[in-house]
Amino acid sequence: MSKEMLEIKNLKTSFRIKDNYYAAVDDVTLTLNKNEILGIVGESGSGKSALAFSVMGLHNRAKIEGNILFKEHDIANISPSKLNKLRGEAMAMIFQDPLTALNPLMIVGEQISETLILHKKEMSQKQRKEKVIDLLNKVGIPMPEHVYGQYPHELSGGMRQRIIIAIAIANKPELLIADEPTTALDVTIQAQILDLIKTLKDDIDAGIILITHDLGVVAEMADRVAVMYAGQIVEIADVHTLFDNPLHPYTRSLLNSVPNTQEGQEELHVIQGIVPSLSKLPREGCRFAARIPWIDDSAHEENPVMHEVAPGHFVRCTCHNHFHFPDESKEDSTHGIS
């Protein structure tokens, strides 16, 4: 059996706005191996969450093209009942905002039990309660018997995120998608939650897709990284390659905008402009071209595709060969690229 457990091929997820469909995820191809953490980074609106929701089959009204192959199923074309059997059992998701992701009117014990009720029908009520207490222990909740009967509003944000993680890992999923799991938490709690996810990964032996806009989180957690821009993956590589030898102009800009305290740099590098909205996306050519106007048009491909520049290192478009930051000289920028 191959190590690949999830294979996404040419995925295109489009939403209908008035009479037209607009793709929030466009031509995404990637694989996830067993016991691997794949980081997906990109700024807001780049389609990271839309990608995650497509894999979980959580988009209600989207048009999904391409294939999402997981456990002999193609999630892009699956019946709702089969999908419900996979969700919560073989694949699970950790959500971005722990403050809203729990039902305010249900005690947390009941909310964790629900996924057991749905997938482990043979469990008795007593076994279920024991299992939930065990899960609460596992995610590091103090006094689990007491917390079992509490409502979400009685718990802190970090505690609630632990509850959500407990729900996700209840049935030992093979695929775990964490959609910005630490964005809504403060820094000390972030570290704890990331540690917890890492520990649990080894425990349940799952493949994890970690979505974040925080490069620090990626550097610490991921084995491989995919960088998304405007619905497309622009660069994908293992984490060391990506940080040591970033190629795509967008990846380089992202890394450049991380504040560096060691060099005493005072001004923060920012990438000019924003990700264009869905309906205003350029459908042809390099989507990042508009944000690097000082690069000559001829540097871009007409229909940018992924190029394998080194084993396992893919970059979209040819413009990276000619890219330099506006305040650098051209010669500087091309070092490291033959």
Added chain:
Amino acid sequence: MWKFIVRRLVITFPQIILLSLLVFLMAEMMPGDALSGLLDPNIDPAAIEEQRIKLGLNDPWHIKYADWVAGLVQGDLGQSFKFKMPVTELIEQRLVNSFWLGVATLIFTYLIAIPLGITSGRYNDTWADQMITGYTYIGFATPLFIFALVVLWIFGFQLQWFPTSGSVEPGMVPGTFEYVLSKIQHLLLPSLSLALITTVNTVQYLRSEIIDTKQKDFIITARAKGASESRVYNRHILRNSLLPIAAFFGFEITGLIGGTVFVEQIFGYPGMGQLFLESVVGRDYSVVTSVVLLFGIASILGALISDIILSLVDPRIRIK
């Protein structure tokens, strides 16, 4: 939990005292009194003045208020000029009628609102939803008194399926089966026409609550657990959407006591609403003040019940 209810009860007392003071002062400010207008104009004004002093009508307001409150706590609301009977007895009869009308209306309101609201909210923007919203817009736009008149004309006078006035057939013996049946028959038309119009609020409320809850993050969590669509609706969306409806229930109880002025008047149904209208038109002041006070107390109690219901169903409201 109990602390919250007790605390909530305690603040209703000053509310009721303030209300009684307001009702009393407003009645005081109305021109005229029991001796103006009703008497023969040929009587010597000095004799009337003497009578006024004797009845205490010239006392300062705070003494009159104290007298009035003293009567209230003993259940003495004064005499009605028009009906020539104690106000307490008069209100008692009417209150029972209004109560049953209110109960019947409530039952119809929820029987209509809950299925329609759920269908409309769950399948929003489908043809079924458009039909239901269409009905609610018609309901909002139709004045109750016109609708009630049309219903009365069609089903009461033309088809003669229902009686056109009163709360029970004359000559029935209370306690018999026929008596109860006749009561119900008299209730159906007014309560149904009232429910058909007033339920549109609840339908719209439930619809928008469901549409709102549908988009909440915890619904995505439930789907991600593998819950089927029907489970998501029954266990998560519906329960959370019914919260405001449950809270509204307390205010509906106010309606049980208050009755409805228009519907009772049109259907000649002897309830509190009709009594209120008759006493205002007939300048029956002791009845007016008593009825207004009772309505006020009913709304204070309605708010109290709403708060208690909400604290029972919504764990976030419970104050420690």
